[in-house]
Amino acid sequence: MMSVILLFVVLAPLTGFLINGLFGKWTKPYAGVIASLALATSFILGLFPIMSVLNGHIVEYTYYTWLPFKEVSVPFGLRVDALSAVMLFVVTFVSTMIHIYSIGYMHGDKGYSRFFAYLNLFVTSMLLLVLGNSYLLMFVGWEGVGLCSYLLIGFWYEKDTASDAGEKAFVVNRIGDAGFIIGVLFIIYHFGSATYADVFPRAHQVLNTTSATIIGLALFLGAMGKSAQFPLYIWLTDAMEGPTPVSSLIHAATMVTAGVYMVARSNAIYSMAPIAQEVVASIGAFTAFYAATMALTHKDIKRILAYSTLSQLGYMFIGVGVGAYWTGMFHLMTHAFFKGLLFLGAGAIMHSMRGLLSIDLMGGLKKYMPQTAALMIIASLAISGIPPFAGFFSKDAILAHALEFGHPYIWIVGEITAFLTAFYMFRFVFSVFYGEEKVPGLYHELHTHEAPSVMTIPMWVLGIMSIIGGLVGLHIGGVIPFKHLVTQIAPSTPIADKAEYPESLLIGISVTMGLLGIFSAWIIYIKKLITAEKIAKTFKPIYTLLANTYYVDEFVYCCIVKPFWWISTNLLWKIVDVEIIDKGGVDGTGWVAGRIGYLLRFLQTGFINNYAYWISFGIIVLSGWYIVKII
Amino acid sequence: MNQLHFPILSLITFLPLAGAILIAFINEKNENFIRYFTFGILVIDFIISLPLFFAFDPSTYHMQFVERMPWIKSLGFQYYVGVDGISLFLVLLTTFLTPIAQLSTWKAVNKKVKLFNIVILFMQTGMLGVFISLDMFLFYVFWEVQLIPMYLMIGIWGGPNRVFATMKFFLYTFAGSVLMMVAIMALYFLNHHYTGVYTSDMVKLMSTPLPAHIQLWLFLAFFVAFAIKVPMWPFHTWLPWAHVEAPTAGSVLLAGVLLKMGTYGFLRFNLPMFPDMTHAFAVLVIVLAIIGIFYGAFVAMVQPDIKKLVAYSSVSHLGYSMLGMFALTQVGMEGSILQMLNHGISTGALFLAVGIVYERRHTRLISEYGGLASLVPVFATFFMIFTLSSIAVPGTNGFVGEFMILLGAFLSHPVYGIIVAFGGLFSAVYMLTMYKRVVFLKVTNPKNLELEDMSKREWAYMVPLVLFVFWIGLYPNTFLSKMRVSVEHLLKQTNRTVQVSMTSKQIQPVKTVVVKKG
DSSP states (O other), X not given: OHHHHHHHHHHHHHHHHHHHHHSHHXXXXXXXHHHHHHHHHHHHHHHHHHHHHHTTOOEEEEEEEEEEOSSOEEEEEEEEOHHHHHHHHHHHHHHHHHHHHHHHHTTTOTTHHHHHHHHHHHHHHHHHHHHBSBHHHHHHHHHHHHHHHHHHHTSSXXXXXXXXXXXXXXXXXXXXXXXXXXXXXXXXXXXSOOBHHHHGGGHHHHOOHHHHHHHHHHHHHHHHHHTTOTTTTHHHHHGGGSOXXXXXXXXXXXXXXXXXXXXXXXXXXXXXXXXXXXXXXXHHHHHHHHHHHHHHHXXXXXXXXXXXXXXXXXXXXXXXXXXXXXXXXXXXXXXHXXXXXXXXXXXXXXXXTTTOOBGGGOOOGGGTOHHHHHHHHHHHHHHTTOTTSHHHHHHHHHHHHHHHTTOHHHHHHHHHHXXXXXXXXXXXXXXXXXXXXXXXXXXXXXXXXXXXXHHHHHHHHHHHHHHHGGGGGSOBTTBOHHHHHHTXXXXXXXXXXXXXXXXXXXXXXXXXXXXXXXXXXXXIIIIOSXXXXXXXXXXHHHHHHHHTGGGHHHHHIIIIIHHHHHIIIIIIIIIIIIIIIIIIIIHHHHHHHHHHHHHHHTTOOOOHHHHHHHHHHHHHHHHHHHHHHHO | OOTTOSOHHHHHHHHHHHHHHHHHTSOTTOHHHHHHHHHHHHHXXXXXXXXXXXXXXXXXXXXXXXXXXXXXXXXTEEEEEEEOTTTHHHHHHHHHHHHHHHHTHHHHOOSSHHHHHHHHHHHHHHHHHHHHBOXXXXXXXXXXXXHHHHHHHHHHHSOTTHHHHHHHHHHHHHHHHHHHHHHHHHHHHHHHHHHSOOOOBHHHHHHSOOOHHHHHHHHHHHHHHHHHHTTOTTSOTHHHHHHHHSOHHHHHHIIIIIHHHHHHHIIIIIHHHOHHHHHHHHHHHHHXXXXXXXXXXXXXXXXXXXXXXXXXXXXXXXXXXXXXXXTTOHHHHHHHHHHHHHHHHHHHHHHHHHHHHHHHHOOOBGGGOOOHHHHOHHHHHHHHHHHHHHTTOBTBHHHHHHHHHHHHHHHHOXXXXXXXXXXXXXXXXXXXXXXXHHHSSOOOOGGGGGOOOOOHHHHHHHHHHHHHXXXXXXXXXXXXXXXXXHHHHHHHHHTTTOOHHHHHHHHXXXXXXXXXXX
């Protein structure tokens, strides 16, 4: 019975996809409802295996053999354990909310049913990624979500920026995917299987530090692509070209966290490979800080949130990188709530602003959109790590563990980033919802108004989760429930000399950082004691660098993409292929044959006496050779 | 062994020829009748070929559905046909793809319809003959016979540069054929020299390979002949020309079936008959294959012409097939054969898709299109599915084949697997860039506004291809289970007289896997 339920958790959104995908022409008015119902079904069915996991079981079923090779056989099987239960809950819950929201947001779009078809396909892939019981099934989901991301970023395919962004996302992700596949190949090579149940229990016997490091790094290359870590993050900000619910669901709450899930899932391998862990944590910390600096100067509300997502993903990688896997998963969950909400809020703003995105055009919106404003403030407090909001618990857990597990520098970077996070989020909040209207009469002209309730209700649900979602990280009767759950499957890396710090001190520092960030934003954007323009002028070089996002896109385009294109066209195609191989090699062969024929032509003179000479010459040579041989 | 006690292979092979003869007597004014009639014959041929699949015994590597009778007794030539797990699916691919290709020409070909259909039927006989022949002279006869219809097809119904392209195609492949002819004769006489029997029985030749020092030149001659056909880098320059000029049906059959003759030839001649040289040259072939994979992708990326792009992508895809084959591991070899089928399905389908828009707009330049998604959504969807299959997205057939090859190459030597894992990146670049420029973006060319979406006939030939894309992608066992034993046997033949140093390298990884499993 459970096996069927589990299968239908995945099949329900797939059915939704098929209905809207094949019969979209007819289902158009109900496409959103159908898709949301499919998702709700998936969510409700998913609660059964989750309950079972909470009771201490692991739910795993194999349905058929997908890839029956001689060397390795890969079953199609689904597995719900503590790790995937968290993901299953987050994915189906947040997806359902965002589907409902999209009914309102996408209303009237000519690709309405196509949108929901893609969205359902995305959730199907995401569930496969999360629930698959082997690395290869995870890879199916991994590429599947990448594909849906491609389709949804380029949803408004008539805009060339959207089409380009979709392609960029897919291609950059493929770099990571190559790493992932290499990791899987090594796993198969060592274990003769890619199924989790075969791999993790035996990891200690089969792998040594070197092989674990290779696998860890290869897999992490995949994570860098999917979870947009430096330097493969470049696709994520462009991905904001997609409809906002997509940004919320795929590029904030679920898909981009797949890398974190994968590292946590592979904890048995990473715990054996300190170098790989160090790399994960360092890249995470670097991305957290780096992306936060870029969020400081942006004016486009969606891009601010996109950089913020990069930064928060960096935090998650710090968590899983230092070996405290549960903290990364914890932040993944709370982030899904508050960042999903932030994007939905941004969507609501865009919805009422007719697609305008720049914070320079906004200000004082609180009056027009009170619910959205309240929700955005909740989410911003959560991301800034202010207690008792959800983000506080998870971010604090990550930073505390980074310090305890012996990474003081990462901890420092994390605390500075916490300050920046609070600052840029409240810069956003203050300049959008507070202060004066920057363009007088604009709201009147656009008929700016609060979003319809089909959009605000899902936002409120996520808002509530952003407030209470962190409570599972509280000490309750000596255990932290979330930690207790996740460490069953992903135990933290054992550390020989754990550094002990007083908990209240760490909390104090973190909260101070957050409050300081909010306070700075308040001074600059509300009190205007120093204006932002003045700061920008004072630090002009830095400001220019940040505003242009360190010129990375320009660098990639002119130093990688363009030369590559040029070499392919002018060297490989026009010279190697056409001139050298075809004209030189192939026609050359023909030319040689022609020349030989031309020379041989002179032999055929038609005069008997010429032939007689040649014959006698031949006889002499042959008999001479014969005589020499005899002698 | 012939479990059906019925000359089914001959029937499948010669039914189209009989059809061609019948059509010769029909008045060429009855164009529609000829089309229906030809299509009917090809469909019947496909239906007759299905028992091959159902009656095939996957537990033996021996040839099945065998027919055997003397041909030229004094020389030992026979009419000897049969299939095993390696050729079975190539025969089925041919009977499956030809009716589809023919169906695509109903509107596209208006000139000399009668002759065209005769040529297609004739080609079907030639192609099937290659895959079922077990006598090397018979093989050679069919090999040459199928050159003629392709020559005619490009030469008569091709594009503006058809004469040049057809000459290039013919001379190029014929150069290979000549070498093969010489090698076949040499093999025939050398075999007599060492075993005392004159025979052209391929099964016998496969089971008694010649001494290592004799194999070198034979291996090389066959290698060149087949490498041109595949085509492997750097023997590929005829392919873009032939594809660009060929009519849609020609491209489909060229990519779908004819190129597979090259890879099939390697499996039938080079690997089992010259095992020592196979091992000696494996690294070289793998290097060429890997160059082909990347080079094909790079050059495909910058092509302005959709068909040329797909043609170069074939170089890349068949590079995978060669890589899997010469990795000499079970999974790689099975992957190589599966990749042949996948390439036939997805590249064939891509050519059909190009044909659909070409038929309406008479241009293949990418820059002439743009924004088709809003004009012809059904077409865009089909095109997307085959694009995804071509870039090996999991769930489609492409992924299974490429992953098997990657795994096979990796087990042969990890470096191969690691390098080729990045191949998927570039296939995504060229296919998606092309797809974007053709299907996405705004409609810029007003001529496209009048495009009509796919007709019922076009649906009819695209849907079966889509089914196979997902069938192989989701449940490849149907196909793999039937190849297994034959491939095992082939590997055993290839590995039998190997020097020690090579064996340990090639086999070891596989062994570790097996040991640890137990």
